[in-house]
Amino acid sequence: xxxxxxxxxxxxxxxxxLAIAAGLVLxxxxxxxxxxxxxxxxxxKHLGPGKRFRLGGLVEQGSLKRGDNLAVTFTVGDGGAxxxxxxxxxxxxxxxxxQGVVAEGALDADGVFRADTVLAKHDETYMPKDVxxxxxxxxxxxxxxxxxxxxxxxxxxxxxxxxxx
Amino acid sequence: MIAESGHYALVLALxxxxxxxxxxxxxxxxxxxxLMNVARSTALAQLLFVAASFAALVTLHVTSDFSVANVFENxxxxxxxxxxxxxVWGNHEGSMLxxxxxxxxxxxxxxxxxxxxxxxxxxxxxxxQAWVASAFYLFILITSNPFLRxxxxxxxxxxxxxxxxxxxxxxxPPMLYLGYxxxxxxxxxxxxxxxxxxxxxxxxxxxxxxxxxxxxFLTLGIAMxxxxxxxxxxxxxxxxxxxxxxxxxxxWLAGTALLHSALVMxxxxxxxxxxxxxxxxxxxxxxxxxxxxxxxxxTSVHAFATDPTRGVFILLILFVFIGGSLSLYAWRAPALKQxxxxxxxxxxxxxxxxxxxxxxxxxxxxxxxxxxxxLEVLTGEKISVGAPFFNFTFAPLFVPLLLAxxxxxxxxxxxxxxxxxxxxxxxxxxxxxxAIAVVFAWTYGGATLAPLAIGLAVFVIMGAxxxxxxxxxxxxxxxxxxxxxxxxxxxxxWGTVFAHAxxxxxxxxxxxxxxxNSEYIGSMKPDDVAKLAGYELRLDGLNPRQGPNFxxxxxxxxxxxxxxxxxxxxxxxxxxxxxxxxxxxAALLTRGASQLYISLGDTSADGAIAVRIYHKxxxxxxxxxxxxxxxxxxxxxxxxxxxxxxxxxxxxxxxxLQAAE
Numbered sequence: 001x002x003x004x005x006x007x008x009x010x011x012x013x014x015x016x017x018l019a020i021a022a023g024l025v026l027x028x029x030x031x032x033x034x035x036x037x038x039x040x041x042x043x044x045k046h047l048g049p050g051k052r053f054r055l056g057g058l059v060e061q062g063s064l065k066r067g068d069n070l071a072v073t074f075t076v077g078d079g080g081a082x083x084x085x086x087x088x089x090x091x092x093x094x095x096x097x098x099q100g101v102v103a104e105g106a107l108d109a110d111g112v113f114r115a116d117t118v119l120a121k122h123d124e125t126y127m128p129k130d131v132x133x134x135x136x137x138x139x140x141x142x143x144x145x146x147x148x149x150x151x152x153x154x155x156x157x158x159x160x161x162x163x164x165x
Numbered sequence: 166m167i168a169e170s171g172h173y174a175l176v177l178a179l180x181x182x183x184x185x186x187x188x189x190x191x192x193x194x195x196x197x198x199x200l201m202n203v204a205r206s207t208a209l210a211q212l213l214f215v216a217a218s219f220a221a222l223v224t225l226h227v228t229s230d231f232s233v234a235n236v237f238e239n240x241x242x243x244x245x246x247x248x249x250x251x252x253v254w255g256n257h258e259g260s261m262l263x264x265x266x267x268x269x270x271x272x273x274x275x276x277x278x279x280x281x282x283x284x285x286x287x288x289x290x291x292x293x294q295a296w297v298a299s300a301f302y303l304f305i306l307i308t309s310n311p312f313l314r315x316x317x318x319x320x321x322x323x324x325x326x327x328x329x330x331x332x333x334x335x336x337x338p339p340m341l342y343l344g345y346x347x348x349x350x351x352x353x354x355x356x357x358x359x360x361x362x363x364x365x366x367x368x369x370x371x372x373x374x375x376x377x378x379x380x381x382f383l384t385l386g387i388a389m390x391x392x393x394x395x396x397x398x399x400x401x402x403x404x405x406x407x408x409x410x411x412x413x414x415x416x417w418l419a420g421t422a423l424l425h426s427a428l429v430m431x432x433x434x435x436x437x438x439x440x441x442x443x444x445x446x447x448x449x450x451x452x453x454x455x456x457x458x459x460x461x462x463x464t465s466v467h468a469f470a471t472d473p474t475r476g477v478f479i480l481l482i483l484f485v486f487i488g489g490s491l492s493l494y495a496w497r498a499p500a501l502k503q504x505x506x507x508x509x510x511x512x513x514x515x516x517x518x519x520x521x522x523x524x525x526x527x528x529x530x531x532x533x534x535x536x537x538x539x540l541e542v543l544t545g546e547k548i549s550v551g552a553p554f555f556n557f558t559f560a561p562l563f564v565p566l567l568l569a570x571x572x573x574x575x576x577x578x579x580x581x582x583x584x585x586x587x588x589x590x591x592x593x594x595x596x597x598x599x600a601i602a603v604v605f606a607w608t609y610g611g612a613t614l615a616p617l618a619i620g621l622a623v624f625v626i627m628g629a630x631x632x633x634x635x636x637x638x639x640x641x642x643x644x645x646x647x648x649x650x651x652x653x654x655x656x657x658x659w660g661t662v663f664a665h666a667x668x669x670x671x672x673x674x675x676x677x678x679x680x681x682n683s684e685y686i687g688s689m690k691p692d693d694v695a696k697l698a699g700y701e702l703r704l705d706g707l708n709p710r711q712g713p714n715f716x717x718x719x720x721x722x723x724x725x726x727x728x729x730x731x732x733x734x735x736x737x738x739x740x741x742x743x744x745x746x747x748x749x750x751a752a753l754l755t756r757g758a759s760q761l762y763i764s765l766g767d768t769s770a771d772g773a774i775a776v777r778i779y780h781k782x783x784x785x786x787x788x789x790x791x792x793x794x795x796x797x798x799x800x801x802x803x804x805x806x807x808x809x810x811x812x813x814x815x816x817x818x819x820x821x822l823q824a825a826e
Contacts, residue, residue: 013509021525024529028553028557032551032557033548054549089686090766093746
């Protein structure tokens with residue numbers, strides 16, 4: 001083979017691999033990405049049952065109910081609308097009423113959000129970014145939600161005992 | 166005083182880095198050896214001052230000086246000493262200081278051990294290192310100074326994020342940074358080569374050990390991070406395709422490709438232009454990783470930083486360095502001479518295929534990681550790209566790569582014999598087929614892909630062993646002769662065998678864990694028994710306990726198998742009073758390579774506790790694999806050929822220049 005032919009073989013191979021990869025990526029982007037919604041956005045968009053999405057918002061105060069065998073239900077709200085959520089399993093360490101939460105799953109026929117994963121990737125000073133942005137956009141943001149306690153010592157003695165269940 | 170000295174030392178380091186950025190380059194232009202040698206002394210002095218600055222911050226943390234904001238926000242006087250030290254890099258400012266300290270360390274190493282490098286190459290390399298260092302010193306001093314004081318010093322600190330108070334985190338970030346920042350050396354060498362317009366096999370011989378060292382640390386760092394997530398986050402998951410994890414995986418993939426292409430360049434003087442590009446890309450991906458983690462653009466446990474000015478600053482650094490180096494590449498690369506011809510079927514060809522698949526796989530991870538960010542910036546729409554995306558894109562690209570791995574080392578340089586290689590891999594193929602059949606029969610009716618994947622892994626491991634057997638002519642000559650040959654093999658060859666086998670070992674672990682993982686989730690009261698994978702786990706009771714800076718609820722489980730007591734497991738749930746956060750401390754019981762895993766949930770009013778119990782078959786192989794790979798890397802690094810350094814002509818030239826001083 002001449003130098004040119006060898007180079008063409010190489011470039012041909014590279015193009016084939018890249019084309020396959022591009023195909024895989026486009027295919028995966030169509031099928032396996034999940035959109036993020038808040039309860040109000042769910043109401044606006046009329047999401048049908050069975051369509052997977054990520055639900056974000058605040059866990060409503062007093063809405064957490066524990067059933068048999070680790071079944072839990074709670075309500076997620078964003079100040080505008082609320083949505084009932086059902087989940088079976090162990091809630092994350094940082095899950096708390098009145099705090100931000102992100103759950104992944106789909107609506108069932110009764111309009112209940114069946115979550116298979118509940119994420120609460122934040123500590124007491126930090127709100128999930130998605131939730132904070134969505135709340136801000138809808139004008140329901142209160143400054144103390146995600147505010148880092150200021151660097152004054154008094155803030156460090158935040159009431160934390162209630163968190164122990 | 167200590168805080169101010171640390172701050173001052175950092176400013177001095179910046180000043181030294183600025184000198185190191187300019188003077189050696191000027192010296193190289195004027196061919197002035199004295200000016201070029203400035204690089205060496207400034208690099209060493211810079212290391213000294215950064216080390217002093219870092220030591221100052223460690224001292225502040227150890228002595229719990231809460232008048233320093235960084236200590237106040239991340240430490241607590243009751244925290245154990247170990248976590249006071251690791252807390253130094255468990256926060257944004259401290260971890261950036263660690264980053265530059267390691268950068269200075271590598272610069273210092275090149276300065277100290279680079280005596281046989283051509284003088285102008287060393288001057289250029291150290292100058293480029295100093296450019297990177299200056300940018301990051303400025304970043305720290307302007308946006309994230311760890312030495313800022315608080316006007317009214319508080320009595321007690323706010324404690325470190327509890328999930329970070331763990332031995333895994335003591336080692337994970339330094340390892341990862343040694344890897345990330347280690348690639349800055351190959352980057353500096355690449356940019357220096359472009360600036361000089363000259364590159365040869367000696368260059369590759371210089372770059373390869375540094376790349377290999379960075380790669381070893383990165384491999385171990387990623388494995389350690391994954392194990393930390395596995396036992397500390399309480400989910401039993403070891404890889405989440407989280408953007409932060411991807412940020413470390415991308416430089417690893419590019420670095421692995423670089424390692425292999427540098428080999429072609431060293432041995433055959435081919436693929437020069439490509440190797441230079443890969444060096445640039447690998448470090449660019451490390452910088453990107455730093456940006457993703459440090460700017461707070463991601464929602465993730467790792468992103469402690471939420472200040473946008475930092476994000477913009479790092480983005481600027483990213484832009485200047487990646488944009489600058491790629492422009493330089495576009496401008497100067499055509500000047501580099503092409504070398505070494507080879508047929509498509511040859512060792513070089515196999516390594517090109519390796520590079521092609523690794524970089525493509527890296528690109529898919531890149532798209533999966535950055536697409537959601539780009540979409541959010543452009544359209545405001547929020548999406549998440551999770552595991553399914555990567556399973557559909559990354560996995561299909563890795564299958565042909567793994568299939569090709571055993572063939573590579575068996576092909577000859579320049580022109581290889583594919584049929585011959587296939588014949589020599591016959592044994593590996595047969596063993597793999599037997600493995601597929603056995604696993605398939607054993608798990609009949611279960612997953613269909615899993616046995617095939619196991620077969621692939623067995624093929625990779627056996628392929629590595631076949632390569633070894635071939636080299637020592639096992640069973641063809643007397644065993645004692647074979648053993649003598651084995652002892653005489655270059656360590657780099659042994660390194661290849663271990664690293665490639667490690668790939669197969671990790672794959673077995675991954676497949677077994679994801680396919681045959683069994684779990685029990687339920688609420689248990691004392692004396693309840695859970696049955697899982699042949700084990701019986703009885704909850705003996707729950708006891709509260711007081712730790713140094715937390716309170717915990719410890720559950721005690723007695724594990725029995727076939728009526729015989731195996732062990733006692735004590736998972737716990739900790740509540741850190743200062744931050745009001747709780748963590749789950751999982752209990753692990755290792756049986757061979759498999760593990761039982763218990764993590765606790767909430768206690769309910771009637772005294773029952775939610776538990777999550779997993780049986781994870783062969784899960785430890787997931788981490789043994791990377792450890793084997795890193796071991797292979799170390800063997801290869803200790804090879805004599807790599808220690809020799811540049812070949813004689815370059816050495817002589819360097820000596821002549823030094824003598825002229």
